[in-house]
Amino acid sequence: MKIIAVIGAGTMGNGIAHVFAQKGFQVNLVDTQEKALEKALSTIAKNLDRQIKKGNITEEDKINTLTRIFSYTSVHKGIQEADLVIEAATENSVIKKEIFTEIDKLAKPDCILASNTSSISITQLANCTNRPHQVIGMHFMNPVPVMKLVEIINGQQTDTKTIEAIVSLTKILEKVPCVVNDAPGFIANRILMPMINEAILALQEGISDAATIDEIMKLGMAHPMGPLQLADYIGLDVCKNILVILQDGFNNTKYAPADLLIQKVNEGKLGIKTGEGFYTYSV
Ligand SMILES: NC(=O)c1ccc[n+]([C@@H]2O[C@H](COP(=O)([O-])OP(=O)(O)OC[C@H]3O[C@@H](n4cnc5c(N)ncnc54)[C@H](O)[C@@H]3O)[C@@H](O)[C@H]2O)c1
Structure with a gap:
């Protein structure tokens, strides 16, 4: 090639x-x-x-x-x-x-x-x-x-x-x-996206703030990046679209994107690429 x-x-x-x-x-x-x-x-x-x-x-x-x-x-x-x-x-x-x-x-x-x-x-x-x-x-x-x-x-x-x-x-x-x-989300996103969505649900429910949620996952699970920071990095529109595909593909509402994720996408806050997601960035 x-x-x-x-x-x-x-x-x-x-x-x-x-x-x-x-x-x-x-x-x-x-x-x-x-x-x-x-x-x-x-x-x-x-x-x-x-x-x-x-x-x-x-x-x-x-x-x-x-x-x-x-x-x-x-x-x-x-x-x-x-x-x-x-x-x-x-x-x-x-x-x-x-x-x-x-x-x-x-x-x-x-x-x-x-x-x-x-x-x-x-x-x-x-x-x-x-x-x-x-x-x-x-x-x-x-x-x-x-x-x-x-x-x-x-x-x-x-x-x-x-x-x-x-x-x-x-x-x-x-x-x-x-x-x-071939299966919805293959391996990587079938496992990653429910974790990111769960972190967004925890934020939405006021269990903690974004930085603390990310810190817990970084220090407690040895992840190099917290799930909310990672979502900003991937793009919140991309995350939402993948969750919809998992939900439809498995016909299971457990994959339904969190309301807060949908709201951010509707507001055009897509993460690093637009300068704001769960955090703000200089573009
Ligand atoms: N962002 C991530 O972290 C990530 C990781 C792995 C895989 N992916 C996948 O990679 C793909 C691209 O994601 P992204 O994050 O780069 O998206 P993006 O939104 O940054 O870029 C998509 C680009 O596609 C272009 N486009 C749309 N329709 C087109 C068409 N008909 N012809 C040519 N160009 C067209 C858009 O103008 C845009 O520039 C998606 O399938 C996504 O799921 C994304």
Whole structure:
């Protein structure tokens, strides 16, 4: 594989573009919003600067990485030549199904179509295409350049050749592939999101304040970050969408997003990316 198309240049898309470009792949980064592309490129440049400061890469590595990234505002461009497409658009099954239907028509026959979805069924996305055996989940963790795990999700029809190709590619990125089967939330979010939601319910019920809830989970459970801080980091809209998918997928109200989470999302307080969530940030 030489050319990777990444669809969606938000929190995850820019990180995925960063790691592939740094390993020598050409990256075609696609987003419908010109502003998202501009922000993604400046975030990648800032993150590369951080790596230079730490002595991990040189200024020349930074320039080479950035010159391997091409940005497009239409999925029609940048897909045809790709060996792998990774969809990292908004966590919404209608949007993702539309994207998979469209990229299936544009991509080369041997191109693998992957989704970075946190919770949406890979089998359902695969069923929007004429190549369900070449569709797979490639769930990177945030922040992508730092986190080692890639949760790889087999759809019902994903073939062995596709799984092996994605496992090998993950290793080339110096990340650790963990292969799981398709189910709502897979493993990572099925376990993480109910914990985050429970922390929000505790805050909503006035059991304690955000900082104390986070401190208890950090010191008591040896978590590097408290659940409310982590929710701000992930994006409160993303958390809410995943909980809705878990609730619908398991047909169980225990996953229903807390009222306070819904309220924050409705107010546009989405966490770090908007400057306010459970905490405030300078953007
Ligand atoms: N945020 C996290 O911590 C995290 C972690 C792992 C996986 N994910 C998953 O990664 C995906 C992206 O999440 P994010 O946090 O980067 O979201 P985000 O909101 O930061 O970015 C999504 C981007 O997709 C773009 N987009 C929407 N529709 C599009 C389309 N039709 N074509 C091209 N671009 C389109 C938007 O303009 C936006 O820039 C989601 O599926 C999410 O569940 C997120």
